[in-house]
Amino acid sequence: MTPHELTTLTAADLHAGYAAGDFTPTEATSAALEAAAFGGAHLNAVASLHADEALAFADASTARWRQGAPLSDLDGVPVSIKDSFPMVGHQRWHGSALADGLPPSTHNGAPVRRLHEAGAVPFVKTSMPDFGLIGSGISSQFGIIRNPWDPACNPAGSSSGAAALLAIGAGPLAMGTDTGGSVRVPAAMCGVVGLKPTQGRVAYDPPKIIGVAGPMARTVADTATLLRAVGRPDPSDHLSLPGVFDGDGSPIDDLSGLTVGVFTAIPGPVPVDPEILAAVDRQAEILAAAGATVTRVDSPMATEDEWAAMTAVLMTRGLPELLRMPPEAWDVIPPGLRAGMLAFRDLSAVEHVRNEKALEAARAVIAGRLQAFDYTLAPATAVVSYAAELEAPVVDGHAVNHMAFSSPFNLTHLPAGSVPVAMSASGMPISVQVGGQRFDDAGVLAVMALLERERGFAPAYPYALGATAGARP
Template identity: 40%
Template sequence: MAELAGLTALELLDGYRRGALSPVEATRAALQAIEERDGAVNAFVAVDAEQALEAAAASERRWRAGEPLGPGDGVPTSVKDVFHTRGWPTLRGTRLIDAERRWDEDAPCVARLRETGAVLLGKTTTPEFAWKGVTDSARHGSTGNPWDPSLTPGGSSGGSAAAVGLGMGPWSVGTDGGGSVRIPAAFTGTVALKPTYGLVPLYPASPFGTLAHAGPMARTVADAALLLDVVTGFDSRDWSALPTPTRSFLDGLDDGVSGLRIAFSPTLGFGRNDPAIERLVRAAAERFRDLGAVVEEVDPGIEDPVEAFHVLWFAGAAKVLEGYGPDARERIDPGLRRGIEELGEASAAAFLDATAVRVALGVALGRFHEAYDLLLTPTLPIPAFARGRDTPVGWPSPHWTSWTPYTYPFNMTQQPAVSVPCGFTEDGLPAGLQVVGPRHADRTVLRAARAYERAVDWGTRRPARPEAQHPRPGVPDAGSTPAGVPAGAPSASRGRTP
């Protein structure tokens, strides 16, 4: 079962096609991995084993008849608990939402997963309203990193990254409004793509507006490309949805990077990196030269847009609370409340000024990509830090954006960006390389990430069973957890129908 849980989606599908593997076996392996491993990391808020096995049995019958529904039929999959899912509550990590209300509609990506025959296992953890770069909430507790459960997996799609990293289903779908699929991918040694805005439709609309993307999370670039095939597709409920792609994102994926013009910017001109991260990302950029790309170290000539991002981000956060009553602020994550009070009550003029900064950033990076096909950066400047904290111990800022300077700029510009593993620190913690392209260059971004992935073995490494690990000396324990957030708290619905 452990070996089966370690297979990629493409390996499973090949086995189904040949009759060598069964969707029921694969689903049982994923459920067993959840049973054995999720207690250490708290990746799931709910698991529906009965429904998953029923879906797997239906998939098995289709494969035996030679009539799979689509390219993802029978793949065990999870979805972040911000996507509406018919029959399951969508609680978004908050106590403000009533689980007993009617849940009778699928978000576009969930509908596409059902249409392809994917086996939905359950829903994964998120911080409250997916507002920050780590994963903890008063409702569901904190989530741990597969490589060391005393550390954070990042966020806000941290539950999805932990699930994928530990073989609890090879696919998950997350959201990314400021780095929320790429941050946990970097911290967990997995792969995640923030596609061009609108390629994966969103409904209901995110409170963070056009900063928010939905994207695939997987253990390999090829799996992420196939999942992107599944979850794209025009949906009339999203007014900004792009047309359905006309060919698979697997087409040309292995064509390599020879001749591509690639810029390497280790800091974007304003960041600072942990020495281990700097070393690993520089080595990754050098590998692209070995693969035939023309690589130049150059900054894109932009300033840190964090102040404008804060205005847009926390204005959205303030708006989402309006429907929960006048005392809603008193019942949410204290960090979210602080951010709204400090940064979320901007005037209309300030909001328009922030939008103007965003437009100028998009123009600058659009011009930059006239000279360069791709841009390489670290995904993050630091490795994973203590679980249950918004920032590392002793960090000079309380804001999660202060340690994610390379992710949120590309939400403002809506460009595609993928995080792919690029090595491990001396402490055995993963690092991520970010590959960014101009808008609509998702195929080129995936092709470059795939070329790098095939040239190294970082993505093949897997964490040990998390229950066999122990906090490293000097790493703060659950005592660092914010008030009201029980580190490692079990999911209330694990093992039961949500």
């Protein structure tokens, strides 16, 4: 197969091809590296790329396949790793130029260790915005990260480079992280699949109270395969859940007896894009036709005060990353983030605890709204696209909180995923978000797979190694 053809394959396709001897992990990884190099040069999607290291992992996998002894379904499959994860020998910038000069990591994060145990090939680290605290692809270290469907547009964040590389075929799988939507929103903007698992489903070191590691792919089935590899406990994370995830991402056909709550509004003056609302309506019809009882409900995050409490806590928690450097270095940080963090610089300990308590109170209310249903359906984002240079979408002069649909699931530790279901008139992908009950990651993926199957088309991804120059992003 040609390098272009290899970059269009799913993880399942690669596994089958290795088993049949049609091609090798070394060939697939070489193609992924070539696509990633393009994504780094043209989309600023790459944090670090050690080709010799990746090819050594791939060569070892090729030898295992020739011996008929692969380690797992992911043996030899290229997987990109977000910059926020430690990875031996690679710098961890956490998206920020403030980390320049720090030594490379000396250990692998828990998900990276799980991938090595499965024989997968972590072949590149992907770029992200500063500290993962911006929902856009703006980074003081990597520059403006761009959306491959239209490089003038934003891929969102903070798993910005991960989503962009998936869309151009630089590996079929990616590991991202999600604190307020950082897997699901960039996945939606780039037309790929992203899952925020139940909190603790994927071990994450250091342990997080809100943030999770999440799998990303171009198909729901591949997303499930990646979660099977990394969805297990680890001693480094005392908050990780027991047991091993074992769902396969197959679509559910019968939703009889199950309830689905549909919410389409967010706090603030800007309405959701009509094309997105139409896509949600169509998915609600599909779920109802499968037997679900579908009910329209108010947004689980119903007030701007609830979002303000989350913002205050996240900015305060992120502030030490800024304050560890002298003030003269702060100018490199994107201005909106810098101002947002410094607004809480003089917060007293009592005021911070007050904000934490306000967030806990909001969490309880939001959980009650979401847990009234077996599943929920909502937009994954409020806008179809926005300019690459912006720290947040702006519509009619108003900043749009495009993570308001995703963040309730972080607060409540519930699983949720985004799946592309339509294309906009502008040629950009449109996704919806499916949420579920705690521990029901498999059920969420099954509903997502149903919508994926029923959408009636395969996204025409802008592969970097297209047959013609016109196929490149």
